[in-house]
Amino acid sequence: MLKNRIIPCLDVKNGRVVKGINFVDLKDAGDPVEQAKIYSDGGADEICFLDITASNENRDTIYEVVEKTSKKCFVPLTVGGGIRSIEDINKLLNCGADKVSINTAAVQNSKVVADSSKKFGSQCIVVAIDAKQNGKKWEIFTHGGRNSTGIDAIEYAKKMEECGAGELLVTSMDRDGTQVGYDIKLMSKISSKVNIPVIASGGVGNLNHLLEGIKLGGASAVLAASIFHYGKHSIKEAKEYLDSKGIPVRI
Amino acid sequence: MNVSIVDYKSGNISSVINSFKEVAQNKKVRIEVTSDLNKIKSSDKVVLPGQGSFKSCIDALNTINGLVETLDNFAINIKKPLLGICVGLQMFADVGYEEIETKGLGWIPGKVTKINNQNGEYKLPHIGWNEINIVKESKIFKDIEDNSHMYFVHSYEFIPDDKNVILATTNYSSNHVCVVEKENIFGTQFHPEKSDKTGLKIINNFINL
Numbered sequence: 001m002l003k004n005r006i007i008p009c010l011d012v013k014n015g016r017v018v019k020g021i022n023f024v025d026l027k028d029a030g031d032p033v034e035q036a037k038i039y040s041d042g043g044a045d046e047i048c049f050l051d052i053t054a055s056n057e058n059r060d061t062i063y064e065v066v067e068k069t070s071k072k073c074f075v076p077l078t079v080g081g082g083i084r085s086i087e088d089i090n091k092l093l094n095c096g097a098d099k100v101s102i103n104t105a106a107v108q109n110s111k112v113v114a115d116s117s118k119k120f121g122s123q124c125i126v127v128a129i130d131a132k133q134n135g136k137k138w139e140i141f142t143h144g145g146r147n148s149t150g151i152d153a154i155e156y157a158k159k160m161e162e163c164g165a166g167e168l169l170v171t172s173m174d175r176d177g178t179q180v181g182y183d184i185k186l187m188s189k190i191s192s193k194v195n196i197p198v199i200a201s202g203g204v205g206n207l208n209h210l211l212e213g214i215k216l217g218g219a220s221a222v223l224a225a226s227i228f229h230y231g232k233h234s235i236k237e238a239k240e241y242l243d244s245k246g247i248p249v250r251i
Numbered sequence: 252m253n254v255s256i257v258d259y260k261s262g263n264i265s266s267v268i269n270s271f272k273e274v275a276q277n278k279k280v281r282i283e284v285t286s287d288l289n290k291i292k293s294s295d296k297v298v299l300p301g302q303g304s305f306k307s308c309i310d311a312l313n314t315i316n317g318l319v320e321t322l323d324n325f326a327i328n329i330k331k332p333l334l335g336i337c338v339g340l341q342m343f344a345d346v347g348y349e350e351i352e353t354k355g356l357g358w359i360p361g362k363v364t365k366i367n368n369q370n371g372e373y374k375l376p377h378i379g380w381n382e383i384n385i386v387k388e389s390k391i392f393k394d395i396e397d398n399s400h401m402y403f404v405h406s407y408e409f410i411p412d413d414k415n416v417i418l419a420t421t422n423y424s425s426n427h428v429c430v431v432e433k434e435n436i437f438g439t440q441f442h443p444e445k446s447d448k449t450g451l452k453i454i455n456n457f458i459n460l
Contacts, residue, residue: 002423003380003400040447045380071269076402076445093263098445121262121303123376123404166376166404197374220374250380250400 003250004214005045005221006238007078007199008228010035011052015061017229018052033068039228040073042235045250047073048101048223051081052144063095070096080128080169089116093124101169103128104142107149107156110163117164126199127165129153131186132173138186145173154189161194168194169223171202179205179226187217199223207233207241214247254458255283255294259318261311262302267336270444271298274454288321296457297325301338305347305363305407308338309355319356326358330435332460340431340438341409349407359433361411366424373424375406383419383441389432391418393456399449401429401441409440 010017010032017032036047051062066079079092080101089100105112106127117125130145131138131153138153157168170190172183182200191198197220200213204224213222227233239249256267271282283290291297301308312319326333335343344355347363368375380400385392408427419430429440437457443450
């Protein structure tokens with residue numbers, strides 16, 4: 001039976017791990033290579049790096065981090081943040097990333113998704129959707145949540161599936177950093193509308209939130225950051241909790 | 252010992268390279284990443300990775316003059332161990348139906364077709380960790396327990412004509428072939444290079460064959 005995945009996400013800035021509360025007020029939580037190794041040894045099903053300041057700063061540090069990590073971690077490694085072009089994707093994959101997560105560039109030009117999934121295969125193309133509730137709808141935001149676009153998140157998700165995305169990483173901008181749980185309505189709306197796996201993100205504060213993301217949100221995988229980083233919970237605890245609630249996990 | 256990972260410019264093989272180097276580091280094994288026909292021919296073992304579509308991988312193999320013939324010779328005449336990973340395994344088939352009907356290498360008779368998603372009930376690709384059900388013992392499974400988890404990413408499956416080549420299956424909407432062995436030819440549908448310690452064991456077992 002296919003297992004639901006638990007993915008710790010490490011926000012990386014200048015080669016160091018940080019986690020922002022609503023994308024500001026950053027704290028330093030260590031070396032990404034070492035952290036990734038701790039997570040993979042601890043049973044993480046995948047590792048995700050998000051290069052948070054990639055849009056406006058020198059990106060070369062992330063390549064080095066990816067290269068070092070991929071020599072030590074033998075679980076899938078997804079890298080996102082600031083990916084603009086096929087060339088960026090190629091470079092990250094060559095450094096040892098297994099998947100890339102494309103956000104702003106996909107919104108600006110869906111051809112990036114279509115072309116890259118054709119060139120590298122859908123299996124390595126994750127489209128990251130940052131959405132914020134606006135009345136009864138959800139709107140797509142870009143540039144790390146700074147810019148609104150007016151695009152409907154549900155329709156956009158379907159479009160990205162058609163373009164060849166292999167997975168969707170859905171983050172609720174309302175919930176990110178709040179620790180009050182995923183936006184379940186958003187997750188379930190998207191996961192029921194597309195036939196590709198959805199990774200839920202944004203807002204995890206306790207283990208029950210992971211359960212909700214899978215059970216109520218229909219997510220194939222759950223992504224979280226701070227509950228793992230600061231030692232609140234281990235990956236093992238998360239898996240044992242989900243297992244006790246009848247969710248299939250790899251233990 | 253020389254192990255050649257065939258570099259035919261299709262998809263991302265850095266994880267395959269890293270994992271083989273990790274396993275080989277304390278052994279007298281040299282990992283070569285190459286498309287050089289002579290190097291491949293003189294290797295003790297060959298690894299054929301594969302990402303992207305069946306067609307794109309076959310096309311990429313054909314782009315390198317003489318590569319298919321060299322691999323054919325290695326697998327069928329020289330009969331030294333060869334491991335196909337993911338689409339690398341799928342290409343063993345006679346024919347694949349991804350994008351368009353495409354002729355495969357034809358080493359293990361059979362076809363590659365899309366997984367039946369039961370009208371959308373199962374999401375595709377089949378991405379993530381799934382258990383392998385070992386149906387036949389093999390050296391490739393040394394120290395690997397039945398129902399071990401491996402990392403999968405695929406939407407298409409290999410259906411061999413001769414069920415005797417099947418070493419293991421995995422269940423997702425139905426049972427899919429996930430490890431095959433035919434004489435010197437081995438293949439895994441999952442990614443041992445991304446399947447943590449258990450996956451590295453598979454790689455180790457292949458190197459030790």
